[in-house]
Amino acid sequence: MYEINFLKKKIKINPFIPKGFYLDLVMEPEQKQIGKNNGKSVIKSREYLNNSIKSLLIFAIHSQFFGLNNSDKYLLGGKITPQLIKYYKKNQDIENFKKEVIERFERKLKQEISEKQKKIIFSQINLQYSQRDTPFNKEYLNVISEISEVFNQRKDARAEYLLSLFDGKIKLFKKYVGEKISPLDWDFLFEEAKKAYIYEKGFTEYIYSARYAEILEKIAENILIKDSYFDLKKYPILLRKSADKTKKIGNLKPNEWKYYIQFGYEPINAISFLDTRNFLGIDRGLTHLLAYSIFDKGERKFIVNQLEPNPIKGWKWKLRKVKRSLQHLERKWKAKENVKLPENQMKKKLRSIEPKVEVYYHNISRKIVNLAKEHNASIIVESLEGGALKQHGRKKNARNRTLNYSLSLFDYGKIASLIKYKANLEGVPMYEVLPAYTSQQCAMCVLEKGNFVEPEIIGYVDEIGSREDLLFLLFEGSGLSFIKILKENKNKMSLSARDVKGQNINLNLKYNFKELVILNEQDENVVAEFPIKDIDGKFAILDSVYKRGKEKVNGIQKYTGNKKTGYCSKHGQIDADLNASRVIALCKYFKINDPILFGEKRKSFK
Protein backbone atom coordinates (compact mmCIF):
# COMPACT_ATOMS: atom_id res chain seq x y z
CA MET A 1 0.00 0.00 0.00
CA TYR A 2 1.23 3.44 -0.75
CA GLU A 3 0.08 7.04 -1.11
CA ILE A 4 1.65 9.88 -3.01
CA ASN A 5 2.06 13.53 -2.11
CA PHE A 6 2.74 15.16 -5.46
CA LEU A 7 3.46 18.60 -3.96
CA LYS A 8 6.07 17.37 -1.51
CA LYS A 9 7.28 14.76 -3.99
CA LYS A 10 7.06 12.05 -1.37
CA ILE A 11 5.75 8.54 -1.49
CA LYS A 12 4.42 6.97 1.70
CA ILE A 13 4.70 3.25 1.80
CA ASN A 14 2.44 0.98 3.83
CA PRO A 15 0.25 3.64 5.43
CA PHE A 16 -1.33 1.00 7.69
CA ILE A 17 1.73 1.12 9.89
CA PRO A 18 0.91 4.31 11.76
CA LYS A 19 4.16 6.00 10.80
CA GLY A 20 4.78 4.25 7.49
CA PHE A 21 7.96 5.28 5.79
CA TYR A 22 8.61 8.01 3.30
CA LEU A 23 10.66 8.04 0.14
CA ASP A 24 11.64 10.85 -2.17
CA LEU A 25 9.98 10.80 -5.53
CA VAL A 26 11.84 12.13 -8.55
CA MET A 27 9.32 13.84 -10.79
CA GLU A 28 11.56 15.65 -13.25
CA PRO A 29 14.44 14.86 -15.58
CA GLU A 30 17.72 14.17 -13.87
CA GLN A 31 19.80 15.98 -16.49
CA LYS A 32 20.49 19.68 -16.08
CA GLN A 33 18.95 22.15 -18.44
CA ILE A 34 22.00 22.59 -20.64
CA GLY A 35 23.16 21.50 -24.06
CA LYS A 36 21.81 22.16 -27.51
CA ASN A 37 19.27 24.99 -27.86
CA ASN A 38 19.54 25.89 -24.16
CA GLY A 39 18.55 22.41 -23.15
CA LYS A 40 15.45 22.26 -25.27
CA SER A 41 15.35 18.48 -25.10
CA VAL A 42 15.41 18.58 -21.30
CA ILE A 43 12.50 21.04 -21.30
CA LYS A 44 10.72 18.71 -23.68
CA SER A 45 11.25 15.70 -21.44
CA ARG A 46 10.10 17.70 -18.41
CA GLU A 47 6.91 18.60 -20.27
CA TYR A 48 6.51 14.99 -21.23
CA LEU A 49 6.95 13.83 -17.65
CA ASN A 50 4.47 16.39 -16.34
CA ASN A 51 1.93 15.33 -18.90
CA SER A 52 2.51 11.68 -18.10
CA ILE A 53 2.01 12.24 -14.40
CA LYS A 54 -1.19 14.17 -15.04
CA SER A 55 -2.46 11.54 -17.48
CA LEU A 56 -1.72 8.81 -14.96
CA LEU A 57 -3.68 10.69 -12.33
CA ILE A 58 -6.62 11.26 -14.66
CA PHE A 59 -6.59 7.59 -15.57
CA ALA A 60 -6.50 6.62 -11.88
CA ILE A 61 -9.40 8.93 -11.07
CA HIS A 62 -11.41 7.62 -14.00
CA SER A 63 -10.79 4.05 -12.83
CA GLN A 64 -11.93 4.96 -9.34
CA PHE A 65 -15.16 6.35 -10.75
CA PHE A 66 -15.92 3.86 -13.50
CA GLY A 67 -13.46 0.96 -13.18
CA LEU A 68 -14.92 -2.54 -13.05
CA ASN A 69 -13.79 -5.57 -11.15
CA ASN A 70 -13.28 -8.75 -13.16
CA SER A 71 -16.68 -10.27 -12.62
CA ASP A 72 -18.40 -6.99 -13.51
CA LYS A 73 -16.21 -6.70 -16.58
CA TYR A 74 -17.40 -10.14 -17.58
CA LEU A 75 -21.02 -9.28 -16.95
CA LEU A 76 -21.28 -5.72 -18.24
CA GLY A 77 -18.89 -6.13 -21.14
CA GLY A 78 -20.30 -9.41 -22.31
CA LYS A 79 -23.19 -10.06 -24.55
CA ILE A 80 -25.06 -13.06 -25.81
CA THR A 81 -24.41 -13.53 -29.47
CA PRO A 82 -25.77 -16.22 -31.77
CA GLN A 83 -22.26 -16.43 -33.21
CA LEU A 84 -21.04 -18.27 -30.11
CA ILE A 85 -21.79 -21.71 -31.57
CA LYS A 86 -19.53 -21.06 -34.54
CA TYR A 87 -16.39 -21.01 -32.47
CA TYR A 88 -15.71 -24.65 -31.89
CA LYS A 89 -12.08 -25.62 -32.03
CA LYS A 90 -10.61 -27.64 -34.82
CA ASN A 91 -11.20 -31.36 -34.21
CA GLN A 92 -13.21 -30.59 -31.08
CA ASP A 93 -15.65 -33.34 -30.19
CA ILE A 94 -19.18 -32.13 -30.86
CA GLU A 95 -20.64 -33.39 -27.56
CA ASN A 96 -17.83 -31.70 -25.71
CA PHE A 97 -18.51 -28.43 -27.54
CA LYS A 98 -22.25 -28.65 -26.79
CA LYS A 99 -21.48 -29.02 -23.11
CA GLU A 100 -19.13 -26.03 -23.27
CA VAL A 101 -21.72 -23.82 -24.96
CA ILE A 102 -24.40 -24.65 -22.39
CA GLU A 103 -21.95 -24.03 -19.56
CA ARG A 104 -21.05 -20.65 -20.97
CA PHE A 105 -24.69 -19.63 -21.36
CA GLU A 106 -25.52 -20.82 -17.86
CA ARG A 107 -22.54 -19.02 -16.38
CA LYS A 108 -23.73 -15.82 -18.00
CA LEU A 109 -27.32 -16.27 -16.86
CA LYS A 110 -26.56 -17.73 -13.43
CA GLN A 111 -29.45 -20.08 -14.10
CA GLU A 112 -30.12 -23.26 -16.01
CA ILE A 113 -31.09 -23.49 -19.66
CA SER A 114 -34.35 -25.39 -20.20
CA GLU A 115 -34.34 -28.77 -21.94
CA LYS A 116 -36.37 -27.33 -24.79
CA GLN A 117 -33.86 -24.52 -25.33
CA LYS A 118 -30.99 -26.98 -25.14
CA LYS A 119 -32.53 -29.15 -27.85
CA ILE A 120 -32.81 -26.19 -30.20
CA ILE A 121 -29.26 -25.03 -29.52
CA PHE A 122 -27.91 -28.55 -30.08
CA SER A 123 -29.66 -28.96 -33.39
CA GLN A 124 -28.15 -25.66 -34.58
CA ILE A 125 -24.70 -26.83 -33.42
CA ASN A 126 -25.17 -30.03 -35.46
CA LEU A 127 -25.80 -27.88 -38.53
CA GLN A 128 -22.80 -25.69 -37.77
CA TYR A 129 -20.56 -28.73 -37.52
CA SER A 130 -21.48 -29.88 -40.98
CA GLN A 131 -20.86 -26.40 -42.40
CA ARG A 132 -19.51 -23.60 -40.28
CA ASP A 133 -21.38 -20.82 -42.03
CA THR A 134 -24.83 -22.37 -42.14
CA PRO A 135 -27.33 -19.58 -41.53
CA PHE A 136 -29.01 -19.58 -38.11
CA ASN A 137 -32.58 -20.79 -38.11
CA LYS A 138 -35.42 -18.82 -36.60
CA GLU A 139 -36.05 -21.16 -33.68
CA TYR A 140 -32.42 -20.86 -32.60
CA LEU A 141 -32.42 -17.08 -32.91
CA ASN A 142 -35.54 -16.98 -30.74
CA VAL A 143 -33.79 -18.98 -28.03
CA ILE A 144 -30.86 -16.58 -28.19
CA SER A 145 -33.10 -13.59 -27.75
CA GLU A 146 -34.83 -15.27 -24.77
CA ILE A 147 -31.43 -15.91 -23.20
CA SER A 148 -30.29 -12.39 -24.03
CA GLU A 149 -33.28 -10.92 -22.28
CA VAL A 150 -32.48 -12.71 -19.03
CA PHE A 151 -28.82 -11.73 -19.35
CA ASN A 152 -29.67 -8.10 -20.03
CA GLN A 153 -31.89 -8.00 -16.96
CA ARG A 154 -28.96 -9.18 -14.84
CA LYS A 155 -26.76 -6.62 -16.51
CA ASP A 156 -29.19 -3.75 -15.94
CA ALA A 157 -29.67 -4.68 -12.30
CA ARG A 158 -25.91 -4.68 -11.73
CA ALA A 159 -25.47 -1.37 -13.55
CA GLU A 160 -28.18 0.17 -11.41
CA TYR A 161 -26.46 -1.08 -8.28
CA LEU A 162 -23.14 0.43 -9.41
CA LEU A 163 -24.89 3.72 -10.06
CA SER A 164 -26.22 3.67 -6.50
CA LEU A 165 -22.60 3.55 -5.28
CA PHE A 166 -21.56 6.51 -7.38
CA ASP A 167 -22.64 9.20 -4.92
CA GLY A 168 -20.27 7.70 -2.38
CA LYS A 169 -17.40 7.92 -4.84
CA ILE A 170 -18.11 11.59 -5.49
CA LYS A 171 -18.14 12.27 -1.74
CA LEU A 172 -14.70 10.72 -1.45
CA PHE A 173 -13.24 13.03 -4.07
CA LYS A 174 -15.06 16.02 -2.61
CA LYS A 175 -13.04 15.35 0.53
CA TYR A 176 -9.83 15.73 -1.48
CA VAL A 177 -10.56 18.71 -3.71
CA GLY A 178 -14.11 19.72 -2.81
CA GLU A 179 -13.94 23.50 -2.75
CA LYS A 180 -11.91 23.70 -5.98
CA ILE A 181 -14.54 22.01 -8.14
CA SER A 182 -17.87 23.76 -8.71
CA PRO A 183 -21.13 22.13 -7.52
CA LEU A 184 -22.25 22.15 -11.15
CA ASP A 185 -19.26 19.99 -12.07
CA TRP A 186 -19.97 17.51 -9.28
CA ASP A 187 -23.59 17.29 -10.47
CA PHE A 188 -22.39 16.76 -14.00
CA LEU A 189 -20.30 13.78 -12.86
CA PHE A 190 -23.40 12.15 -11.47
CA GLU A 191 -25.34 12.86 -14.66
CA GLU A 192 -22.52 11.29 -16.67
CA ALA A 193 -22.65 8.21 -14.45
CA LYS A 194 -26.40 7.91 -15.02
CA LYS A 195 -25.91 8.11 -18.77
CA ALA A 196 -23.05 5.62 -18.71
CA TYR A 197 -24.64 2.97 -16.51
CA ILE A 198 -27.98 2.93 -18.28
CA TYR A 199 -26.51 3.35 -21.76
CA GLU A 200 -28.73 1.37 -24.12
CA LYS A 201 -25.85 -0.31 -25.94
CA GLY A 202 -24.33 -1.33 -22.62
CA PHE A 203 -22.09 0.39 -20.08
CA THR A 204 -18.80 -0.72 -21.61
CA GLU A 205 -19.80 0.76 -24.97
CA TYR A 206 -20.44 4.19 -23.48
CA ILE A 207 -18.34 7.02 -24.88
CA TYR A 208 -17.54 9.60 -22.22
CA SER A 209 -18.22 13.24 -22.94
CA ALA A 210 -15.55 15.86 -23.44
CA ARG A 211 -16.81 17.76 -20.39
CA TYR A 212 -16.37 14.68 -18.22
CA ALA A 213 -12.73 14.50 -19.36
CA GLU A 214 -12.30 18.19 -18.54
CA ILE A 215 -13.64 17.76 -15.03
CA LEU A 216 -11.29 14.84 -14.41
CA GLU A 217 -8.42 17.03 -15.55
CA LYS A 218 -9.48 19.74 -13.11
CA ILE A 219 -9.59 17.24 -10.25
CA ALA A 220 -6.16 15.91 -11.23
CA GLU A 221 -4.65 19.38 -11.39
CA ASN A 222 -5.91 20.10 -7.90
CA ILE A 223 -4.56 16.87 -6.49
CA LEU A 224 -1.15 17.71 -7.98
CA ILE A 225 -0.89 20.99 -6.03
CA LYS A 226 -2.44 19.75 -2.80
CA ASP A 227 -0.30 19.02 0.21
CA SER A 228 -1.86 15.69 1.09
CA TYR A 229 -1.30 12.05 0.37
CA PHE A 230 -3.43 10.55 -2.39
CA ASP A 231 -4.10 6.88 -2.98
CA LEU A 232 -3.93 6.16 -6.70
CA LYS A 233 -5.35 2.67 -6.21
CA LYS A 234 -3.24 1.65 -9.18
CA TYR A 235 -0.72 -1.05 -8.50
CA PRO A 236 2.74 -0.08 -9.69
CA ILE A 237 5.57 -2.34 -10.75
CA LEU A 238 8.84 -1.94 -8.88
CA LEU A 239 12.00 -2.14 -10.95
CA ARG A 240 15.59 -1.96 -9.78
CA LYS A 241 18.79 -1.34 -11.65
CA SER A 242 22.36 -1.51 -10.42
CA ALA A 243 23.56 2.01 -9.47
CA ASP A 244 27.10 1.17 -10.45
CA LYS A 245 27.13 -0.43 -13.84
CA THR A 246 30.66 -1.83 -13.42
CA LYS A 247 29.66 -4.06 -10.50
CA LYS A 248 28.21 -7.49 -10.94
CA ILE A 249 24.57 -7.63 -9.92
CA GLY A 250 24.95 -10.98 -8.18
CA ASN A 251 25.59 -9.69 -4.67
CA LEU A 252 24.67 -6.03 -4.47
CA LYS A 253 23.42 -4.56 -1.20
CA PRO A 254 19.99 -2.91 -1.09
CA ASN A 255 21.52 0.57 -1.20
CA GLU A 256 23.55 -0.24 -4.29
CA TRP A 257 20.43 -0.37 -6.42
CA LYS A 258 18.43 2.39 -8.03
CA TYR A 259 14.70 1.87 -7.67
CA TYR A 260 12.05 2.80 -10.20
CA ILE A 261 8.31 2.58 -9.97
CA GLN A 262 6.48 1.92 -13.19
CA PHE A 263 2.82 2.75 -13.72
CA GLY A 264 0.68 1.89 -16.68
CA TYR A 265 -2.07 4.23 -17.88
CA GLU A 266 -4.08 5.06 -20.94
CA PRO A 267 -4.39 8.63 -22.15
CA ILE A 268 -7.70 10.19 -21.24
CA ASN A 269 -8.24 11.20 -24.88
CA ALA A 270 -8.98 7.58 -25.54
CA ILE A 271 -12.29 7.83 -23.80
CA SER A 272 -13.69 10.76 -25.75
CA PHE A 273 -14.08 9.60 -29.29
CA LEU A 274 -15.33 11.56 -32.23
CA ASP A 275 -18.80 10.68 -33.43
CA THR A 276 -17.81 9.17 -36.78
CA ARG A 277 -20.24 8.19 -39.50
CA ASN A 278 -18.02 6.50 -42.12
CA PHE A 279 -15.82 3.41 -42.05
CA LEU A 280 -12.17 2.97 -43.02
CA GLY A 281 -11.23 -0.70 -43.44
CA ILE A 282 -7.62 -1.90 -43.60
CA ASP A 283 -6.22 -5.23 -44.75
CA ARG A 284 -2.78 -6.65 -45.39
CA GLY A 285 -1.92 -6.93 -49.06
CA LEU A 286 -0.17 -9.58 -51.09
CA THR A 287 2.21 -7.36 -53.04
CA HIS A 288 1.20 -4.14 -51.35
CA LEU A 289 1.88 -3.46 -47.71
CA LEU A 290 -1.67 -2.45 -46.94
CA ALA A 291 -4.95 -1.89 -48.69
CA TYR A 292 -7.52 0.49 -47.26
CA SER A 293 -10.80 1.99 -48.29
CA ILE A 294 -13.42 4.25 -46.82
CA PHE A 295 -17.11 3.43 -46.99
CA ASP A 296 -19.36 6.49 -47.01
CA LYS A 297 -22.58 5.61 -45.23
CA GLY A 298 -24.63 8.40 -46.79
CA GLU A 299 -23.49 7.85 -50.36
CA ARG A 300 -23.42 4.08 -49.85
CA LYS A 301 -20.17 3.81 -51.76
CA PHE A 302 -16.44 3.56 -51.28
CA ILE A 303 -14.94 7.03 -51.54
CA VAL A 304 -11.26 6.19 -50.91
CA ASN A 305 -9.52 3.15 -52.35
CA GLN A 306 -5.83 3.00 -51.63
CA LEU A 307 -3.07 0.45 -52.04
CA GLU A 308 0.05 1.26 -50.02
CA PRO A 309 3.27 0.16 -51.76
CA ASN A 310 5.89 -1.92 -50.02
CA PRO A 311 9.34 -0.36 -50.43
CA ILE A 312 10.82 -2.43 -47.59
CA LYS A 313 11.60 -5.49 -49.67
CA GLY A 314 13.55 -3.27 -52.03
CA TRP A 315 15.49 -1.70 -49.15
CA LYS A 316 16.36 -5.10 -47.76
CA TRP A 317 17.55 -6.28 -51.14
CA LYS A 318 19.68 -3.19 -51.66
CA LEU A 319 21.14 -3.47 -48.17
CA ARG A 320 22.14 -7.08 -48.75
CA LYS A 321 23.80 -6.14 -52.01
CA VAL A 322 25.83 -3.26 -50.56
CA LYS A 323 26.81 -5.30 -47.52
CA ARG A 324 28.06 -8.11 -49.70
CA SER A 325 30.22 -5.89 -51.86
CA LEU A 326 31.62 -4.20 -48.75
CA GLN A 327 32.62 -7.56 -47.26
CA HIS A 328 34.21 -8.47 -50.53
CA LEU A 329 36.24 -5.25 -50.53
CA GLU A 330 37.33 -5.79 -46.93
CA ARG A 331 38.56 -9.28 -47.62
CA LYS A 332 40.56 -8.01 -50.56
CA TRP A 333 42.28 -5.32 -48.46
CA LYS A 334 43.07 -7.67 -45.62
CA ALA A 335 44.60 -10.17 -47.99
CA LYS A 336 46.83 -7.57 -49.62
CA GLU A 337 48.81 -6.26 -46.67
CA ASN A 338 48.49 -5.52 -43.01
CA VAL A 339 46.02 -2.71 -43.42
CA LYS A 340 44.07 -1.55 -40.42
CA LEU A 341 40.58 -0.80 -41.51
CA PRO A 342 39.22 2.57 -40.41
CA GLU A 343 36.02 2.56 -38.39
CA ASN A 344 33.65 2.96 -41.20
CA GLN A 345 30.71 5.32 -40.70
CA MET A 346 29.13 3.82 -43.77
CA LYS A 347 29.20 0.40 -42.20
CA LYS A 348 27.50 1.65 -39.09
CA LYS A 349 24.72 3.17 -41.11
CA LEU A 350 24.31 0.04 -43.09
CA ARG A 351 24.00 -2.18 -40.11
CA SER A 352 20.29 -1.97 -40.12
CA ILE A 353 17.36 -0.52 -41.95
CA GLU A 354 15.14 -1.02 -38.93
CA PRO A 355 14.93 2.68 -38.03
CA LYS A 356 13.98 3.43 -41.61
CA VAL A 357 11.24 0.80 -41.53
CA GLU A 358 10.04 2.16 -38.21
CA VAL A 359 9.76 5.68 -39.66
CA TYR A 360 7.91 4.30 -42.65
CA TYR A 361 5.38 2.50 -40.43
CA HIS A 362 4.94 5.68 -38.41
CA ASN A 363 4.25 7.72 -41.52
CA ILE A 364 1.73 5.25 -42.89
CA SER A 365 -0.15 5.06 -39.63
CA ARG A 366 -0.18 8.85 -39.38
CA LYS A 367 -1.48 9.06 -42.96
CA ILE A 368 -4.28 6.59 -42.26
CA VAL A 369 -5.40 8.30 -39.06
CA ASN A 370 -5.41 11.69 -40.79
CA LEU A 371 -7.44 10.25 -43.63
CA ALA A 372 -9.94 8.73 -41.21
CA LYS A 373 -10.30 12.03 -39.39
CA GLU A 374 -10.65 14.00 -42.60
CA HIS A 375 -13.43 11.71 -43.83
CA ASN A 376 -15.11 11.38 -40.45
CA ALA A 377 -14.48 7.64 -40.37
CA SER A 378 -13.76 5.07 -37.71
CA ILE A 379 -10.91 2.63 -38.41
CA ILE A 380 -11.50 -1.11 -38.71
CA VAL A 381 -8.89 -3.87 -38.86
CA GLU A 382 -8.97 -7.62 -38.45
CA SER A 383 -8.38 -9.18 -35.04
CA LEU A 384 -4.96 -10.67 -34.63
CA GLU A 385 -5.79 -12.74 -31.59
CA GLY A 386 -6.11 -16.44 -31.00
CA GLY A 387 -6.59 -19.11 -33.60
CA ALA A 388 -7.22 -16.51 -36.22
CA LEU A 389 -3.59 -15.61 -35.93
CA LYS A 390 -2.37 -18.81 -37.49
CA GLN A 391 -4.67 -19.00 -40.44
CA HIS A 392 -5.69 -15.42 -40.77
CA GLY A 393 -9.16 -16.88 -40.51
CA ARG A 394 -9.19 -18.02 -44.07
CA LYS A 395 -10.35 -21.47 -44.85
CA LYS A 396 -7.27 -23.47 -45.53
CA ASN A 397 -8.29 -24.89 -48.85
CA ALA A 398 -5.87 -25.02 -51.74
CA ARG A 399 -6.95 -21.63 -52.97
CA ASN A 400 -5.94 -19.80 -49.85
CA ARG A 401 -3.14 -21.95 -48.61
CA THR A 402 -0.76 -19.88 -50.67
CA LEU A 403 -1.91 -16.40 -49.61
CA ASN A 404 1.46 -14.88 -48.96
CA TYR A 405 1.08 -11.54 -47.30
CA SER A 406 3.57 -8.80 -47.83
CA LEU A 407 3.49 -7.96 -44.12
CA SER A 408 4.17 -10.54 -41.45
CA LEU A 409 1.50 -10.78 -38.77
CA PHE A 410 4.03 -9.35 -36.37
CA ASP A 411 4.60 -6.21 -38.46
CA TYR A 412 0.92 -5.92 -39.19
CA GLY A 413 0.29 -5.96 -35.46
CA LYS A 414 2.95 -3.30 -35.03
CA ILE A 415 1.35 -0.98 -37.58
CA ALA A 416 -2.07 -1.62 -36.06
CA SER A 417 -0.88 -0.56 -32.62
CA LEU A 418 0.79 2.55 -34.08
CA ILE A 419 -2.52 3.42 -35.72
CA LYS A 420 -4.33 2.79 -32.45
CA TYR A 421 -1.98 5.07 -30.56
CA LYS A 422 -2.39 7.94 -33.01
CA ALA A 423 -6.12 7.34 -33.40
CA ASN A 424 -6.53 7.63 -29.64
CA LEU A 425 -4.76 10.97 -29.61
CA GLU A 426 -7.05 12.24 -32.35
CA GLY A 427 -10.18 10.72 -30.85
CA VAL A 428 -10.76 8.48 -33.85
CA PRO A 429 -12.40 5.23 -32.72
CA MET A 430 -10.75 2.02 -33.89
CA TYR A 431 -12.39 -1.39 -34.05
CA GLU A 432 -11.39 -4.92 -34.83
CA VAL A 433 -13.49 -7.65 -36.42
CA LEU A 434 -13.00 -11.40 -36.65
CA PRO A 435 -11.08 -12.30 -39.79
CA ALA A 436 -13.30 -15.22 -40.86
CA TYR A 437 -14.30 -15.17 -44.54
CA THR A 438 -13.37 -11.52 -45.14
CA SER A 439 -11.27 -12.47 -48.16
CA GLN A 440 -13.92 -14.77 -49.55
CA GLN A 441 -16.72 -12.26 -49.90
CA CYS A 442 -17.39 -9.69 -52.61
CA ALA A 443 -17.74 -6.29 -50.96
CA MET A 444 -20.42 -5.17 -53.40
CA CYS A 445 -22.46 -8.32 -52.72
CA VAL A 446 -22.08 -7.78 -48.95
CA LEU A 447 -23.20 -4.18 -49.41
CA GLU A 448 -26.29 -5.27 -51.34
CA LYS A 449 -27.23 -8.03 -48.94
CA GLY A 450 -26.25 -6.33 -45.70
CA ASN A 451 -24.53 -9.54 -44.68
CA PHE A 452 -22.11 -12.18 -45.88
CA VAL A 453 -23.31 -14.13 -48.88
CA GLU A 454 -23.58 -17.85 -48.24
CA PRO A 455 -22.20 -20.16 -50.93
CA GLU A 456 -24.86 -22.04 -52.86
CA ILE A 457 -25.19 -25.70 -53.76
CA ILE A 458 -24.74 -26.11 -57.50
CA GLY A 459 -25.20 -29.89 -57.48
CA TYR A 460 -24.07 -33.19 -56.03
CA VAL A 461 -20.95 -35.16 -56.84
CA ASP A 462 -22.91 -38.21 -57.96
CA GLU A 463 -24.75 -36.08 -60.51
CA ILE A 464 -21.62 -35.04 -62.39
CA GLY A 465 -21.88 -37.91 -64.84
CA SER A 466 -25.57 -37.36 -65.57
CA ARG A 467 -25.97 -33.59 -65.52
CA GLU A 468 -24.50 -31.79 -68.51
CA ASP A 469 -25.25 -28.38 -66.94
CA LEU A 470 -23.37 -29.27 -63.76
CA LEU A 471 -20.30 -30.22 -65.76
CA PHE A 472 -20.62 -26.91 -67.52
CA LEU A 473 -20.78 -25.05 -64.18
CA LEU A 474 -17.67 -26.84 -62.91
CA PHE A 475 -15.68 -25.72 -65.92
CA GLU A 476 -17.21 -22.29 -66.30
CA GLY A 477 -14.49 -19.77 -66.92
CA SER A 478 -11.78 -22.38 -67.30
CA GLY A 479 -11.49 -21.85 -71.04
CA LEU A 480 -11.96 -25.58 -71.61
CA SER A 481 -14.65 -27.14 -73.79
CA PHE A 482 -15.84 -30.55 -75.03
CA ILE A 483 -15.57 -32.04 -71.56
CA LYS A 484 -15.92 -35.82 -71.47
CA ILE A 485 -15.78 -38.26 -68.58
CA LEU A 486 -13.40 -41.10 -69.43
CA LYS A 487 -13.35 -43.11 -66.24
CA GLU A 488 -15.05 -43.01 -62.85
CA ASN A 489 -13.40 -44.38 -59.71
CA LYS A 490 -14.07 -43.93 -56.06
CA ASN A 491 -13.51 -40.24 -55.25
CA LYS A 492 -11.80 -39.75 -58.60
CA MET A 493 -12.58 -39.18 -62.26
CA SER A 494 -10.55 -38.95 -65.43
CA LEU A 495 -11.75 -36.48 -67.99
CA SER A 496 -10.71 -35.11 -71.31
CA ALA A 497 -11.25 -31.63 -72.70
CA ARG A 498 -10.18 -29.26 -75.41
CA ASP A 499 -8.25 -26.11 -74.50
CA VAL A 500 -8.49 -22.67 -76.11
CA LYS A 501 -6.13 -23.67 -78.90
CA GLY A 502 -8.28 -26.71 -79.68
CA GLN A 503 -5.80 -29.22 -78.29
CA ASN A 504 -6.90 -32.25 -76.30
CA ILE A 505 -5.84 -32.43 -72.68
CA ASN A 506 -6.46 -34.91 -69.88
CA LEU A 507 -7.80 -33.89 -66.49
CA ASN A 508 -8.17 -35.44 -63.07
CA LEU A 509 -11.09 -34.64 -60.82
CA LYS A 510 -10.69 -35.55 -57.14
CA TYR A 511 -12.95 -34.95 -54.18
CA ASN A 512 -13.38 -35.72 -50.51
CA PHE A 513 -15.80 -34.49 -47.86
CA LYS A 514 -14.11 -31.08 -47.89
CA GLU A 515 -13.26 -30.10 -51.41
CA LEU A 516 -13.35 -30.94 -55.08
CA VAL A 517 -10.33 -30.18 -57.22
CA ILE A 518 -9.85 -30.44 -60.97
CA LEU A 519 -6.22 -30.71 -62.09
CA ASN A 520 -4.51 -30.71 -65.45
CA GLU A 521 -2.96 -34.16 -65.66
CA GLN A 522 0.18 -32.94 -67.39
CA ASP A 523 1.29 -29.92 -65.39
CA GLU A 524 -0.77 -30.59 -62.21
CA ASN A 525 -2.15 -27.04 -62.42
CA VAL A 526 -5.44 -26.41 -60.65
CA VAL A 527 -8.16 -25.77 -63.21
CA ALA A 528 -10.93 -25.25 -60.68
CA GLU A 529 -11.84 -26.08 -57.10
CA PHE A 530 -14.98 -26.08 -55.03
CA PRO A 531 -15.81 -26.60 -51.37
CA ILE A 532 -17.83 -29.72 -50.56
CA LYS A 533 -20.55 -30.02 -47.95
CA ASP A 534 -21.60 -33.39 -46.61
CA ILE A 535 -25.40 -33.52 -46.55
CA ASP A 536 -26.64 -36.82 -45.12
CA GLY A 537 -23.83 -38.72 -46.79
CA LYS A 538 -24.27 -36.98 -50.12
CA PHE A 539 -21.50 -34.66 -51.23
CA ALA A 540 -22.91 -31.31 -52.28
CA ILE A 541 -20.72 -29.02 -54.42
CA LEU A 542 -20.70 -25.42 -53.23
CA ASP A 543 -19.86 -22.37 -55.24
CA SER A 544 -19.59 -18.77 -54.17
CA VAL A 545 -20.18 -15.84 -56.46
CA TYR A 546 -16.83 -14.34 -55.46
CA LYS A 547 -13.56 -16.11 -55.99
CA ARG A 548 -10.03 -15.07 -55.32
CA GLY A 549 -7.62 -16.24 -57.97
CA LYS A 550 -10.03 -15.86 -60.84
CA GLU A 551 -9.71 -13.11 -63.42
CA LYS A 552 -10.70 -12.07 -66.87
CA VAL A 553 -8.09 -12.77 -69.51
CA ASN A 554 -8.85 -11.73 -73.08
CA GLY A 555 -12.52 -11.41 -72.28
CA ILE A 556 -13.03 -14.78 -70.59
CA GLN A 557 -13.09 -15.28 -66.85
CA LYS A 558 -10.57 -17.84 -65.92
CA TYR A 559 -9.10 -19.49 -62.87
CA THR A 560 -5.52 -18.25 -63.08
CA GLY A 561 -4.56 -18.76 -59.46
CA ASN A 562 -3.53 -15.11 -59.31
CA LYS A 563 -4.53 -14.27 -55.74
CA LYS A 564 -4.18 -10.56 -56.36
CA THR A 565 -7.48 -10.42 -58.15
CA GLY A 566 -10.91 -11.56 -57.21
CA TYR A 567 -13.83 -12.18 -59.48
CA CYS A 568 -17.50 -11.84 -58.66
CA SER A 569 -19.87 -13.37 -61.17
CA LYS A 570 -22.23 -10.48 -60.45
CA HIS A 571 -19.90 -7.50 -60.00
CA GLY A 572 -16.87 -8.46 -62.05
CA GLN A 573 -13.19 -8.23 -61.35
CA ILE A 574 -11.59 -6.34 -58.49
CA ASP A 575 -8.24 -6.10 -56.73
CA ALA A 576 -8.58 -8.79 -54.06
CA ASP A 577 -6.78 -6.84 -51.32
CA LEU A 578 -8.86 -3.75 -51.87
CA ASN A 579 -11.98 -5.90 -51.84
CA ALA A 580 -10.96 -7.44 -48.50
CA SER A 581 -10.39 -4.00 -46.94
CA ARG A 582 -13.86 -2.99 -48.15
CA VAL A 583 -15.40 -6.10 -46.63
CA ILE A 584 -13.65 -5.30 -43.35
CA ALA A 585 -15.11 -1.77 -43.39
CA LEU A 586 -18.58 -3.20 -44.06
CA CYS A 587 -18.21 -5.70 -41.22
CA LYS A 588 -18.36 -2.81 -38.77
CA TYR A 589 -21.20 -1.09 -40.63
CA PHE A 590 -23.38 -4.22 -40.72
CA LYS A 591 -22.07 -5.57 -37.39
CA ILE A 592 -20.75 -8.77 -39.00
CA ASN A 593 -17.88 -10.76 -37.42
CA ASP A 594 -18.39 -9.30 -33.97
CA PRO A 595 -16.78 -5.82 -34.10
CA ILE A 596 -15.27 -4.62 -30.82
CA LEU A 597 -13.04 -1.69 -29.86
CA PHE A 598 -9.47 -2.44 -30.90
CA GLY A 599 -7.43 -4.08 -28.15
CA GLU A 600 -10.44 -5.04 -26.08
CA LYS A 601 -10.97 -8.66 -25.15
CA ARG A 602 -13.81 -10.55 -26.74
CA LYS A 603 -15.87 -11.62 -23.80
CA SER A 604 -18.56 -13.75 -25.31
CA PHE A 605 -16.26 -16.59 -26.28
CA LYS A 606 -12.68 -17.70 -26.09
Ligand SMILES: [Zn+2]
Ligand atom coordinates in the same frame (compact mmCIF):
# COMPACT_ATOMS: atom_id res chain seq x y z
ZN1 LIG B 1 -20.39 -9.31 -56.02
